[in-house]
Amino acid sequence: MLARLIDTRMAVFLAVLFVLTVAVPLGNLVIAGQPVPSYVVALLGKYLTYALLAVALDLVWGYCGILSLGHGAFFALGGYAMGMHLMREIGPRGVYGDPVLPDFMVFLNWKELPWFWLGFDSFWFAALMVMVVPGALAFVFGWFAFRSRVTGVYLSIITQAMTYALMLAFFRNEMGFGGNNGLTDFKDILGFDLQADTTRAGLFVAAAVALAAGLLLARYITTSKLGKVLVAIRDAESRTRFLGYRVEAFKLFVFVVSAMMAGVAGAIYTPLVGIINPGEFSPANSIEIVIWVALGGRGTLVGAAMGAIIVALSRTLLTSWFPELWLFALGGMFILVTLVLPQGILGAVEAGLRRVRRRPREAAA
Amino acid sequence: MSSQLFLSGVSKSFDGFKAINNLSMVIEKGELRAVIGPNGAGKTTMMDIITGKTRPDEGEVYWNDAIDLTRLDEAATARLGVGRKFQKPTVIETLSVADNLNLALKADRGVFSTLTARTGRTQKTEINRLLALICLSDQRSRPAADLSHGQKQWLEIGMLLAQDPALLLVDEPAAGMTDAETMRTAELLRNIAGERSVVVVEHDMQFVAALGCKVTVLHQGHVLAEGSLDHVSANPEVVEVYLGR
Numbered sequence: 213m214l215a216r217l218i219d220t221r222m223a224v225f226l227a228v229l230f231v232l233t234v235a236v237p238l239g240n241l242v243i244a245g246q247p248v249p250s251y252v253v254a255l256l257g258k259y260l261t262y263a264l265l266a267v268a269l270d271l272v273w274g275y276c277g278i279l280s281l282g283h284g285a286f287f288a289l290g291g292y293a294m295g296m297h298l299m300r301e302i303g304p305r306g307v308y309g310d311p312v313l314p315d316f317m318v319f320l321n322w323k324e325l326p327w328f329w330l331g332f333d334s335f336w337f338a339a340l341m342v343m344v345v346p347g348a349l350a351f352v353f354g355w356f357a358f359r360s361r362v363t364g365v366y367l368s369i370i371t372q373a374m375t376y377a378l379m380l381a382f383f384r385n386e387m388g389f390g391g392n393n394g395l396t397d398f399k400d401i402l403g404f405d406l407q408a409d410t411t412r413a414g415l416f417v418a419a420a421v422a423l424a425a426g427l428l429l430a431r432y433i434t435t436s437k438l439g440k441v442l443v444a445i446r447d448a449e450s451r452t453r454f455l456g457y458r459v460e461a462f463k464l465f466v467f468v469v470s471a472m473m474a475g476v477a478g479a480i481y482t483p484l485v486g487i488i489n490p491g492e493f494s495p496a497n498s499i500e501i502v503i504w505v506a507l508g509g510r511g512t513l514v515g516a517a518m519g520a521i522i523v524a525l526s527r528t529l530l531t532s533w534f535p536e537l538w539l540f541a542l543g544g545m546f547i548l549v550t551l552v553l554p555q556g557i558l559g560a561v562e563a564g565l566r567r568v569r570r571r572p573r574e575a576a577a
Numbered sequence: 578m579s580s581q582l583f584l585s586g587v588s589k590s591f592d593g594f595k596a597i598n599n600l601s602m603v604i605e606k607g608e609l610r611a612v613i614g615p616n617g618a619g620k621t622t623m624m625d626i627i628t629g630k631t632r633p634d635e636g637e638v639y640w641n642d643a644i645d646l647t648r649l650d651e652a653a654t655a656r657l658g659v660g661r662k663f664q665k666p667t668v669i670e671t672l673s674v675a676d677n678l679n680l681a682l683k684a685d686r687g688v689f690s691t692l693t694a695r696t697g698r699t700q701k702t703e704i705n706r707l708l709a710l711i712c713l714s715d716q717r718s719r720p721a722a723d724l725s726h727g728q729k730q731w732l733e734i735g736m737l738l739a740q741d742p743a744l745l746l747v748d749e750p751a752a753g754m755t756d757a758e759t760m761r762t763a764e765l766l767r768n769i770a771g772e773r774s775v776v777v778v779e780h781d782m783q784f785v786a787a788l789g790c791k792v793t794v795l796h797q798g799h800v801l802a803e804g805s806l807d808h809v810s811a812n813p814e815v816v817e818v819y820l821g822r
Contacts, residue, residue, distance in 0.1 A: 438692040440676055444669045451667045454628065455740065456655035456686045465688045 217431045221558065225514045226424055232256070233420040237413035253412050254484050259524045260419035261481040264426045266504040266520035267513055268473035271430045273502070274511030275439060276466050277446035279364075282371030283474050284498035285378050286346035290475025291488040292382075293345055295395035296329060297338030298406075298483060302399050315397070316390045326388045335402055342479040343472040350471030351464065358460035358467075363449070372495050379493030394489025401483050412484070419480045423517065426473050430513050433469065442466060503542065507549045509556025518558060579642045581606045581744055581774040582627065587636030588798075589622055596622040597633065598798035604744070609770035611785045611806075612778045614795035615818060620778045621664070623795070624746050628661050629654040656686060660742035664749045664778075666729035670722035674713050674732060677721050678704050681736035703739070710765075711735040726753045734765065744774045751784045763787035794818075 218226070236256060239248035265287050272278040299314040308318040312325055331337040353374060357367055385391035404411040433439055444452040445459050453459050482488045491497075500523070508519020523542070531538045553560040582604040589597040597619045604610055614620055625631035626638060629649045638646040646654060655661075668677050682700055685691070708714040711731040716724060721732060730750055737745050747766065751759040763784055766775055770790070779785050785792060785806060792809050794801045796818050802809045809815050 433692070436692050437679070437694040437696070438688065440669075440672060440680055441691055443671055444680055447669050447671055448667050450630075450651070451663070451669065452680075453651040454655050454661045455681050455736070456652050457680075457691075458652045458686065461688050462691075 216435050217428055221512070221514045221562070222427065222431060225517065226427070229420055229424060233417055236416060240413055241409055250409050250412060253409070253416050255528060257412070257416035257419045257484045258481060259521045260416070260423050261477040261484065262504070262520040262524050263517035264419070264423045264477035264480075265474050265501055266508065266516040267423070267426050267430050268470040268477065269501050270505045270510065270513055270516035271433065271473070272466055272470045273505060274513070274516065275434050275446065276442040276463060277449075278463060278467060279368045279502070280371045280467075280470075281368045281495065281498050281502065282373075282375035283470070283501050284495075285375035285493055286350065286471040286474035287478035287481070288375075288378070288382075288488065288490075288492035289346045289349065290342045290478030291482040291492060292389060292395065292478075293332075293338055293341040293475070294479035294482045295398075295488040296332040296341075296389075297335055298398040298401060299395050300329070300333040301401065302397065305399055306397070314390070314395075316385075316393065317388070320385060322388075329388070339479070342475050346471040346475035346478075347468050350468045354464045354467040358463045361460075372498065375493050375498050376495050379490050379495075382490035382493060390489075392490070394487060394491075395482075396487040396489075398483065398486055406483055406486065415480060415484050419484070422476055422480055426476070427513055427517065429469075429473070433466065434513070438462065438465075500542070503546045507545060507556055509558035512556065512558050515556050515558030519556065522557065579606070580604060580639075581608070581641065582776075583637070583639040583642060584623075584627075585637045587623075587626060587633045587638060589626060589631060589633045595798050597626065600636070600795075600799050602793060602800060604774050604776060606743075607771045607774055609767065609775045609788060609790040610777070611788050611790055611792045612776060612795060613780070613782075613785060613792060614801075617797075618795040619798040620795055621748065622798075624661060624748060624778070627654070627746060628659055652686070655740065655742075658741075658743035659746065660737035660740045660744070661746045662730075662733050662737055662748055662750060664752065666726065666733050668721040668724075668729050668732050668736070671720055673718050674721055674724070675704055675708070675717040677732060678707050678735055678739050681739035683739070683741040707735045707739055710738070727755065727758045730754065730762070734762075738769070742773060744776070745769065747775065747777045749779055749781075750777065751779060751781050759784050760787060 236248055236253055240246060240250060240253050265283065269280060269283045272280055302314065304311045306315040308315055310318050313322060317325070332341070357370060362370065381387055382389050383392055389395065398406050400406055401411065404414065434442070441452065441457055441462055445462060449459055504520040504523050505516040506519070507523060508517065509515025523545070526541065526545070527538060530541050549556060555563070580603045584600055584602045587597055587600045588595065600619070600623065612620055612623070622631060626633050627646060629646060629651050632647055640646050640657060644657065649657070669680070672680070679696060679700065682703060684694060705714070708717055711734060713728060713732060713735070716728070721729065724732060730753070734747070734750065750762050750766070754762060759781065766777060766788060769775055777788060791804065792806050793803045794809050794815050801818065802812045802815050
């Protein structure tokens, strides 16, 4: 079983991830002089949640051919679910000091908590909602879309419309999610101060563990017989139907699993960056996820995670060095990879390694 | 004797064009049948209707004299025991030859049973048997994309057999094959018939002759003639339809 899940690329990636998971908190908390500053811990944690989001998209796009341009919505919903819990955790410490209502509700003159905020005072209820809400949306959306056999570009367009509609809805104050400003000013999580270095390091480790778990789950799915059915749907959908597989059920399954994974990524993202707002639903965000996956290597899982980290890292560096150039750089990277490295960065690296390994053997012969 | 497949008064039109016009046909259990006809005679639409891809405007389609096929979708007819081979060989290109067969093997098609399915010894034996039958044992681990056109045709037939269907619908299996491959395919289909019903749609008259079975001639969506190849070739209407084009 373990051998099935962990091939060479997965082993290398997990090993590097493990070293990071140990080294980063050590460098931040234990080693004198703090070689890893606190903001770097939060930044790296954020990258890891992006990587998990990329793995989620690769699962549906790379393996089943569902090009979702709305995966940012599932990420944001997970983030909002966690954000709602963190808002309730603030309790009477808010600016207005209301023991129950978050500040923005007091500001809007609301008298009591809307029904959909009930239960979020419990961490475990929120943790469940982090997966249930994106999963339920994916189920309803996928049920109609896949049953009506909406595929290809048309499906991509309606996923884009979905996230756009959610963005407009979440921008509205009456929705009860903080409108424009979103949810912020969080104080603590499970009783730990969110400003403390130890909490930040803990969230970083949580992000790393979630990424590893997400990768292994995705790998379990893609190496199973169901994974082969997904590839069959991607490559020859009607053949798969005539083999007796109910294509819409398989698509629905993988779409829901992927949405839940994206929700978990969003839930860890929110406490790490300290804010979640409707901007996360913006269509451009969802398109960027596709770029991560294409860049790293579609249908490789590990490559998708790498792509997310590479793009996020370049964004951080480039926006501080040449802020106005970032979007050109992102577009350039995408064009370059599509033209020069159709298998993505991981595919190119592996092809390079194979060539290097073959050469000494040929020389010996 | 009960029929495997029963079509009666089936019609289907697309934007006013009658692709199938009052078509009736009976396929007995274990029968081998060739369906010929010029382009646009409605052969593919007929297969689409049988497999549940297209709903007929009117008419009856019955399986085993008992089940109404017009109410079922592709997956349901496939599970019932209808295997379909496309005109253009359609295999899953990125999967290995053995995986292609494994996906086609008769098994529970549910999502969760597929997720936890294991390839046990019975499945492996069956895959090996099929690989030998379609002469692809040496290619088992190669991606199907690497196969030649003729080999893909054979792999698709192998996938059909893996489904263990009671009826095979085979659309132009000899297209793009060499003469030797064509003759071997005809022999393979003759061997399959008897145990299963086989309906072959074909243009190649030599191949139809090699099948040596009852022939149905379709023209403008209905049956023009039916009988042995000699019988239908002697029919002046058939000659006119074929030579007139």
